[in-house]
Amino acid sequence: MLVTVDSRAAGKGKTTTLIYPKIQKHLALNEKVLLVVPSIILQQKYEEKFPLSGFITLNSKDEDRDKNPINVTQRLLSLMTSDVFNCICITHQAWLKTQIPLAIKNEWHLIIDEAITPFRTFSYWRKKDSDIDWSAMCELDKEAIKEDNEVFYSVKFNEQDDSLARQIKSLRDLSSPLWDTSLRMNSYHKLQNKEQGRAEFIQELKVSHMSGYKSVHIAAAAFKYSFMGYWLKKHRDVFDVVELHPFSKLDLPIKIHAPEQVKWSSLLQRNRPDILQKFDLYVASSTAGLVIDDVLSVKNSFNENEVELETYISNNPHGLNELSHYQAVSLKTALIPSNEMYLWLSQEWGMSKGEVHRAFSSYVFYQIIMRTALRNYNNKEVHVYLLDYNTLIGLADFFLINPDKNLFIIDVGYSSKPMTGAERKRKSLAKKKAQRK
Numbered sequence: 001m002l003v004t005v006d007s008r009a010a011g012k013g014k015t016t017t018l019i020y021p022k023i024q025k026h027l028a029l030n031e032k033v034l035l036v037v038p039s040i041i042l043q044q045k046y047e048e049k050f051p052l053s054g055f056i057t058l059n060s061k062d063e064d065r066d067k068n069p070i071n072v073t074q075r076l077l078s079l080m081t082s083d084v085f086n087c088i089c090i091t092h093q094a095w096l097k098t099q100i101p102l103a104i105k106n107e108w109h110l111i112i113d114e115a116i117t118p119f120r121t122f123s124y125w126r127k128k129d130s131d132i133d134w135s136a137m138c139e140l141d142k143e144a145i146k147e148d149n150e151v152f153y154s155v156k157f158n159e160q161d162d163s164l165a166r167q168i169k170s171l172r173d174l175s176s177p178l179w180d181t182s183l184r185m186n187s188y189h190k191l192q193n194k195e196q197g198r199a200e201f202i203q204e205l206k207v208s209h210m211s212g213y214k215s216v217h218i219a220a221a222a223f224k225y226s227f228m229g230y231w232l233k234k235h236r237d238v239f240d241v242v243e244l245h246p247f248s249k250l251d252l253p254i255k256i257h258a259p260e261q262v263k264w265s266s267l268l269q270r271n272r273p274d275i276l277q278k279f280d281l282y283v284a285s286s287t288a289g290l291v292i293d294d295v296l297s298v299k300n301s302f303n304e305n306e307v308e309l310e311t312y313i314s315n316n317p318h319g320l321n322e323l324s325h326y327q328a329v330s331l332k333t334a335l336i337p338s339n340e341m342y343l344w345l346s347q348e349w350g351m352s353k354g355e356v357h358r359a360f361s362s363y364v365f366y367q368i369i370m371r372t373a374l375r376n377y378n379n380k381e382v383h384v385y386l387l388d389y390n391t392l393i394g395l396a397d398f399f400l401i402n403p404d405k406n407l408f409i410i411d412v413g414y415s416s417k418p419m420t421g422a423e424r425k426r427k428s429l430a431k432k433k434a435q436r437k
Helices: 015-028 040-049 072-080 185-192 227-234 266-271 273-288 339-349 353-369 389-395 421-436
Strands: 002-006 032-037 055-057 087-091 108-113 119-126 138-140 153-157 179-183 197-205 215-219 240-245 254-258 295-299 310-313 328-332 382-386 407-409
Touching: 015 032, 015 087, 015 108, 015 215, 032 040, 040 055, 040 087, 072 087, 119 185, 119 339, 153 185, 179 185, 185 197, 197 339, 227 339, 227 353, 254 273, 254 389, 266 273, 273 328, 273 382, 295 353, 328 353, 339 353, 353 382, 353 389, 382 389
Parallel strands: 002 215, 002 240, 032 087, 032 108, 055 087, 108 215, 254 382, 254 407, 295 310, 295 328, 328 382
Antiparallel strands: 119 197, 138 153, 153 179, 179 197
């Protein structure tokens, strides 16, 4: 199946020069379009562009005549089988939950704005007193080797007894027919033997979910670096991907500030809170000499530090195009894939650890950085402050970074080299001395 992709950088016209004309062309020909976007904010922007009848948005905030929340899945299937609307706009989340029959998809063009993540992880904490019979709910791959804990094996859920899944709300998504599910043997043994502890599942979106449409178009900057890009690459026997506009590394007035070799994590933050304190002092000192009103900051929820002149946002920037006045970004967090995720993506998709980190962390931070003044391509200089070294390595695939021109080292008093016995002893004595004061 042919899939066209527009991989141009953020702000280069993927929406205005391709998606808008595609929708207008299909509507002019009385053809039907299912438009899938990452956020309700973007739904509203599309609604403003297509205010005439024939275009409708559906999301979880919609209500019926009695002011009750609508069932988006049921409403979507109902509208797709009627002739009332020729363009329906839903969120990524709604699309990933809705099983659309092939007979319906055949009549619709699919346009996806921004790359989806076609896999997900699920953790289930089994308690001693749990009465869920997992042996009745799911069946392990018959070729599984019960002593092999290094390989992920597929599990299938018993579709005829979904009452088991309804016992726990989160299990409804786990047993969705749109996803293939796998786990390692240690997790399976916990479920079957009713052992207390955490069981880890990983799910991959079935290729059939995106197959069967009249056409498929995806608009996503640097698409080849996204998880969706790797997913389509894995399933090249099903999807024939054609890049209409490839991504090129950006040569922009960006200055990146980062410490050497710091692999940021919640554990390191708890053990070395001084690193973040020194980082914040550097950001405050660096931006003080610039004509900058505010610093756009992304941080972990557990981080309580507040720095003057910082505005905080989440790590989902899609649709936040009103941030283009910012000329400084402080990335005070690191999105770190779990070991389970690393192992699964390596086995199933052939991704290296660096590729996983780039798709999981650097790709998101690239999107955030490109919401700043860089998006306008007007030569305004933007300063980016990073705490995580791996994120810096990943960003080098998105931006031209020259250590002699636009990379500046932040001294946060950290060394990745292990301390000697004498150094550990001096540190312990100093800590005890400080505690006695």
